[in-house]
Amino acid sequence: MPDDYDELVKVYRTLAKSADQRLVRLESYQHDKNFAPATKWAYARAMHDIESWSGSEATRFNTAPPASKVDLLSKIQDIKHFIESPTSTKKGIIDVYQRRANTINKKYGTKLTWKDLAQYFDSAANDKLDKQFGSKTAIKVYSALKKNQSEILKDIEDKKDLHIKVSDEVLQDTINDYINKHPKEVQQILKSS
Numbered sequence: 001m002p003d004d005y006d007e008l009v010k011v012y013r014t015l016a017k018s019a020d021q022r023l024v025r026l027e028s029y030q031h032d033k034n035f036a037p038a039t040k041w042a043y044a045r046a047m048h049d050i051e052s053w054s055g056s057e058a059t060r061f062n063t064a065p066p067a068s069k070v071d072l073l074s075k076i077q078d079i080k081h082f083i084e085s086p087t088s089t090k091k092g093i094i095d096v097y098q099r100r101a102n103t104i105n106k107k108y109g110t111k112l113t114w115k116d117l118a119q120y121f122d123s124a125a126n127d128k129l130d131k132q133f134g135s136k137t138a139i140k141v142y143s144a145l146k147k148n149q150s151e152i153l154k155d156i157e158d159k160k161d162l163h164i165k166v167s168d169e170v171l172q173d174t175i176n177d178y179i180n181k182h183p184k185e186v187q188q189i190l191k192s193s
Helices: 005-029 033-039 042-054 069-084 090-108 114-121 124-133 135-147 149-157 169-181 183-191
Strands: none
Touching: 005 033, 005 042, 005 069, 005 090, 033 042, 033 090, 033 114, 042 069, 090 114, 090 135, 135 169, 169 183
16 A cells, blocks of 8 residues: 555545446346345445445545545545455355355255345345344245245145244244235245245
């Protein structure tokens, strides 16, 4: 890292332009159903950092550089943090979802893809499950739903009360309760793959 303020400004401008291009790309990804949450994670943190440096109206890093060398270095660090964040790129988002899917598949014996998780996390069902049971239980419920997909869809379409057999009795009650209270959301989850 250069010591001279003018040299730091050049570094800052280069990094800020690169970061701003990523912000624009992330904004465009949110219109793709698999990347709808693209403006969460790294993007959200970047917006927070931008606001702290340039005010609530600012939407990009590349603004007037801070006057002091210490502040300039600090802003450069914020920009680098965004650029180095895995969720600042499409490939990084896919990798994060794929790692989560792999972990869930290994732990719960499912065959979820990264797209399954992306669609789930962007769904109304996720919001309801997460608020009602917490994220860890929500993932277990989602995994059990996907594992028993055909049976559940048939029973929902036949308007039957559904009872799934899973190893944890509390989880089983949670799943059955959720399915019976929110059949449309369950159908949405199961038909999205």
